[in-house]
Each structure stands twice: as C-alpha cells, then as structure tokens.
Amino acid sequence: MEKIVHENQKLGSRYFEIKHPTGLTLLLCPDQKFNSAYAIFGTNYGSVDTTFRIKGEGKEFESVPEGIAHYLEHKLFESEDGDAFARYAVLGASANAFTSFDKTCYLFSATDHIYESLEVLLDFVQSPYFTKETVEKEQGIIGQEIKMYDDDPNWQVYFRLLRALYKEHPVRIDIAGTVESIAQITDKLLYQCYNTFYNLNNMVLAFAGNFEVDKAMEVIDKTLKPCPKLTIERKTVEEPREVCEHRTEVKLPVSMPLFCIGFKEEPDRPEDFIKGQVLNEMLQDILTAESSPLFGELYKEGLINMEFDSEVVAGRGYLASVFEGESKDPDAVYARILEELNALRKNGIPKDRFERAKKALYGKYVRLFNSVSGIANELVSAYFVGDSIYSPVELIEAITLEDVEERLKTTMLREYSAISIVVPAEEEA
Amino acid sequence: MEQNFVRTEVGEGVYLTSIIDQKFKSNRISINFLAPLNEKTAAENALVPLLLRKGSKEHPDFTALNAYLDELYGAILYGDIRKLGDTQVLNLSLQCLDEAYVLEKEPIAIMAMELLLSLLLHPMIEDGGFEKESFGQEKQYLADLIESEINDKRSYAINRMIQAMFQGKAYGVNKFGTKETVDALTPKQVASAYERLITTAPIEILYVGSKAPEAVTQVVKDAFSKVERQVVATKEELGTLAERAVQTETQHMQLSQGKLVMGFRTSLANDPKALDSLRVMIALFGGTPFSRLFANVREKMSLCYYCAARMDRYKRIMIVDSGVEHSNMEKAKAAILEQLEIVKRGEFEEEELQNTLLSLDNAFQSVSDSLHALEDWYLSQIYTGEYKSPLETMERIHKVTKADVVEAANSLTLDTVFALKGEEK
Secondary structure: OOEEEEEEOOOOEEEEEEEOOOOOEEEEEEOOOOOOEEEEEEEOOOOOOOEEEEOOOOOOOEEOOOOHHHHHHHHHOEEOOEEHHHHHHOOOOEEEEEEOOOOEEEEEEEOOOHHHHHHHHHHHHOOOOOOHHHHHHHHHHHHHHHHHHHOOHHHHHHHHHHHHHOOOOHHHOOOOOOHHHHOOOOHHHHHHHHHHHOOHHHEEEEEEEOOOHHHHHHHHHHHOOOOOOOOEEEOOOOOOOOOOOOEEEEEEOOOOOEEEEEEEOOOOOHHHHHHHHHHHHHHHHHHHOOOOHHHHHHHHOOOOOOOOEEEEEEEOOEEEEEEEEEOOOHHHHHHHHHHHHHHHHHHOOOHHHHHHHHHHHHHHHHHHHHOHHHHHHHHHHHHHOOOOOOHHHHHHHHOOHHHHHHHHHHOOOHHHEEEEEEEEOOOOO | OOOEEEEEEEEOOEEEEEEEOOOOOEEEEEEEEEEEOOOOOHHHHHHHHHHHOOOOOOOOOHHHHHHHHHHOOOOEEEEEEEEEOOEEEEEEEEEEEOHHHOOOOOOHHHHHHHHHHHHHHOOOEEOOEEOHHHHHHHHHHHHHHHHHHHHOHHHHHHHHHHHHHOOOOHHHOOOOOOHHHHHOOOHHHHHHHHHHHHHHOOEEEEEEEOOOOHHHHHHHHHHHOOOOOOOOOOOOOOOOOOOOOOEEEEEEEOOOOEEEEEEEEEOOOOOHHHHHHHHHHHHHHHOOOOOHHHHHHHHHOOOEEEEEEEEEOOOOEEEEEEEEOHHHHHHHHHHHHHHHHHHHOOOOOHHHHHHHHHHHHHHHHHHHHOHHHHHHHHHHHHHHOOOOOHHHHHHHHOOOOHHHHHHHHHOEEEEEEEEEEEOOO
C-alpha cells in the first residue's frame, strides 16, 4: 500500500495518507495526547450533485430530486436488523452525520471501544438497506427538519443570498430539498445514488486522536469490501458570473433586519482552491475585521454590532465572499463596503493592515488543530480539494502584499454582488 | 489523561484555577464575576463585560485594541453574560496561540494576561461614568441581544418556559435584563455596577494551557494587590419547588413549525446521589440518539426532527423540548408523557441503562479534549463547591442502579408547558 507522510514540524503534527487496495483513501492522524478518537467516513457527494452518470456506461445524464443526498444520509443509518445508533449505543460512542453542498460525512467520537466503533462506522455505511416503507417513514422527520429551517431567519437569509447570486448552479437549492421534492424520493433512486457515489474510490476515511495505526488498519482491512473502479461524471452547468438579482428581501419574525452580502467570484483552478480561499479570507479581514477602519466607523454609527462576520463559501464550481450581520440599515452597510473596496483598489492596501491580517489568519488556522473534530474535518475537506491540511498555514506564511493586491483586482466586484435581507414582520395584533 | 488542576487565591476573594494540558495549541484565560441574579441589577451588570471588551485607559481606541489582538495572532477577546442557577456570571475571556506556535517568539501568555487585566481594572470611566460614546453603542447592543432572542425559536421557547416556571424567582430573570431596564441605564449607574462587582463579587479566573502559569499568576497577584475588596458570597436557592397545578402558556407567531417545551420539577432533595440518579434518568429518557424520546417520538412515530430531554443541574429540573407540527402538538405531548410513565414503571431494559452509562462515560472523558468544555466543567465545579474532575464524577455515576433511575423518574412532575404556535388560520 502506498503511504505518504504529511508533516508540519512547526505545528508538531503529522498524518499518513494511504491508498487502500479497495480504492478508499485513508487519512490517519494519531495523537495520544487526546482522550478521544474522531472518525469521519465521507463521500465526495452532496446536495449539488443532482445530475450525473457513470463514465463508460453509455447513458444520458440523469437528474434526481433535490435533497436526495441528505435523505440518503438519514436512511443509511437503518439496516435490516436495526439502526446504527443502536450498534454504537453498546460501545458508548457518540455518532452523527451531516450533508453539505459537496460532501456527506458519517462520524463518531469515542473514548472507549474505539476500534469496534470504527468497525460499526465502516460496516453500516457499506450496507445500504432501503425499502418502500422505511423510505416513506422518513418523510415526516425530514419534513419537520425542513420546516425548522423555514423558520430559521439566519438560514433563510443565507440561502436567499445564494439564490440571488446563482442562476443555474445547484448550490442555490436547499440541502434538505423541499417537502415537494423529497416526496419524489424512492428506494430505487436511493440505491442509484448510493451505488454511484458511495463507491470507495469516491470516499475517504479520516481518523484523528487517540488510536494506534496498526490496530486501525486491522479493522479497516477486515471491514472494507472490494469495490469496482468507477468514474463519476457530474453534469457541469454553465454558470455566468452575472448574478440573478442584486437585492432580495423577505419578512419573517425577527427583531432587527438580518443581512447577507455576497460577491460571486470566478472559481479558482482546482490546484489553487485553498490559495484562492485564503486570499479572499485575508481580503475580507483587511476590509471588515474588527481591527479595520470600516468596522470601527460602521460600529460607531450604529450600523453593525458584534454579530457582524465574514466567510468564504467555496466548493465544486462556486466561490463567494460573504459578509453577514444585523443592521437597522443593511443597504447602507452594503454601500459602505463597496465604497471601501473602491478606496482600497485606488489607494492600495496599507502594509501594516496586510501584516496584521496575515498573523490573525495564521492564528485562526492553527486553532483548528486544538480539537480532534477540527483535525478530522479539515483532513476530509483538504483531501476532497486535493490538498494537505497544512496547506493553509504554509500558504499564509508565503503570501505577499502584491498577491493580495493582485487578487483584489478580480474579486469582490460590485457588478457581481447581491444583498439578501430579512426584515421584521409586522407585530401581530 | 487527567489534568493537573490547581486553585490558588490571588487576591481577596479572587481565585486563579489553572488546568494544564499539553494537547492544545491555544491558551484560554477567562475572568468571571459571580453576581446574584435579580431584576434590579441584571441589565446594569450585563452591560459591564460588553463595555470592558471595548477598551481601557491603556487601550482607549477600539480599532487599535482590535489591531493589537491581530498582532497576538488573532487572539479572541470576548465579553459574555452567562447564567449558573441563581448567579449571573459576567465574563471576559481571551484565547490566544500557545507560545510554542508563534512566529516571532513573542511572550504571548504574559501579553494576553496584561491586556486582560488592563481591560478589567482600568476601564474607561471618567467622572464616575462610563465613556459616553461606547456606552451608547453597547447599551444599544444589549437591547438588540434581548430583542433578537426571538430569532432562534428553539432557545427562545426554552427561555420562555424557564421564565414561566420560575416566575418571581431569581432563576426566572433574563440574564441580559429586560428591554425596559436596559433603556433606562445611565453611564453612572453602570460605572457603579462595575465598582460593586470589582470590590464585592467573587472573582474566578480560569486558565487552560500547556504550561503552569507561574509568571501569569504573579502578574495577577500584583494587579489585585492594588484593589480593595470586601467580598459578598452568592447564594443558591436549593429547596425543592412547591407543588402546583400545571402552568400553561402559549404564544402565536408566523411559523411553519411549532415548538413545545415542558418543564418538570423533582421532589428529590439536593444531594449528589440524587443528582446522579436524575442525570442518568434524564439521559436515558431523552439525552441520546437511542433514548426513549428519540427512538419512539422521533423514529417510531415520525412526529419531529428533534425531541430531547436535558437537566438543569443547578435547579434540578428536566426540560423536554421538541419541534412539531402545530396539529401534532397534543399527540407529541401525550407521547412524551407516555414514555415517562414507562420509565416510572421501570419498563425498560437493563441494557438501556448500561448503554446510557457508556454514553455518559464518553461525554465525561471527552471534556478534557476541549478548552471550552474544560473551562465550563471547572467553573461549574467551583460554583457548586464539588471540585471533582470529570473522571471522578464518571466513577460516581456508575453506582446508579435501575431502581435509582425509577425513583428519579417517579420524583418528576410536569410543572410548566410553553407552546410556540403558528397563527391560527
């Protein structure tokens, strides 16, 4: 088995990347200083993968209902002889799963019975069991999950922004789908998605914390089932840089308007994925971090409060720089951010602000190594974009002021931006 | 791995508790004032950590203060308000990189502690009042925090239930105060609240990091040697809640999903053994994905996405909450009560108890893997005066038997129901 050692001496951290004969990639990061071990078995498959085919089968692209990746995540916990939670229960492990735009992850955290828990994880994810009855039963639970998000103003303001920014890309659809779309999901469709995306060649196992590599390998060798090699073709959509609409607004029961301001960016080449993300994060910090003049002014004028934040949203075929918060006048915040961007482009970025943003971002990425969950999640994310978990820390040290100024020429442009606002619904009588 | 846990008095009623653990790449220092929670002082106290976060005599400019935090590798400075039983905890914390990982060999631990002490001991108070501009901003923010509680429907509904259950008692008071009391605050009033806290409130400083903070301890001792203090201890009302008919409250809102919250009181006395039994019983009932509530109300009946039970250990109450369709609310309530009856009758397997204990083991053993969890754990231990490590508590929990669980279940009575419903069509 091919074994690559990734290491960062400054962080005193290393992990092994192993290509298992079954096709699964293993990322093992043992560290006995922790009490717990944290495993993630993930597939490179999320809510955006709605139209696909298997290469070489000679079939047309096929579309599946919105929300099916998330539905599949729920149903995989069930097997013919009970559910996975019951199997974990006798081991004391704490288990969960989540579906995002571009991945589905099954995880557990355990301090005892670590290897048995690993066996449960690998086994149940490889053992689908869907019937008409079990699929129907889940509609009630997921229907309530969707309604919970309908009532969540932070979720609404965020997804409405993505729908304003993207015309075609499936990042604009809700991860859990809608009550209508999930009604179309059948056991047959679940098997079709499972057999395509849960192929071990499309998956990864990340394991971090208190375990021994040899003992983990024993379980892995015993539990993984051989898998035919397959290549998935995802239908790529033609997404123009232009946004769908520049402004969207909805009324919900909130106390003060919530906003999300987004800039739609040209996605970077896959090999520059992390670099692009880090550059945009650094620019966001220079622009609106708490240490920026703009933050200070907006705060003084009562236009933002400490809830203000920024993030980069990125995945296969999409990249957006997002600023979010609460404000009595979100449009004014939007205008001021655009103004400040123009000023930075015109006058250049002050060196001291660049240096500070660099230190702050370095600290932020080192912090991820404080927890086994942080390490395991980063392992999976970095792997799916073809990189190592140490890349952000290493890239940040090397970034220059010129890199950031160059980036600012093509990023966070007014014409490719939008604002989403949730305004308070009128008081009921 | 058990941490090295040391508690020293560093000033009159000021304690520094250090928890040393090599696994973290950051250090965390958290300073906590413990104040009695009451309607009169909740708002003025709550504004204090928000104002301390804004600056000090040495760091008067907010933007420059934040720039200094960036220099400390993006150190996270936070002013926060918490509630532990009848106590309002006013908190100022700083998390920064451990010295081993900085790029320019800065003595970052001392720099961080000095910054915190400056913010804590030299606030921007002039002529007996907080600096007006900052005061206006933070007063508005505190009012916003109170009003925006409605944004998160789940926690809003839980808070409303607690307020109804503990009406007229300290625990029923909102930790931020009310909109009205916040609106009436003046810079002088909050400055005297600060004076009262710094001279009379017990102060608990927690440090979690990789090295014994000897140098840091000295800095804190020196700083507090200049503060004159006369400490007033906080008290917790420990009696059992009086018997009464079930209180019901309903609120209507534009919603697609309703929220149901049920509060249960116990007749068990306040002793560690009873608490252990209650803790295990509540976890078995609704604290895990194989619990009674999850397996039946969610999985079997498909009534909701979440239905969970939790314990408030200071008030010894059980809170059950669920997000359900408006039309299913009565059905969900009946199902929850039916599961409780089953536990009361002892109609559950010994295996459920054993699995619940395993799950609690995992939770206790994981505490030491998180800076935040360690801080929360030890602050809670200090508050209750138990001073037990997670592993010691875990060992004790294992003495809980099935009979204890049944007894704990039978001690519970439904006290208050709060429902958040959509508008009637």
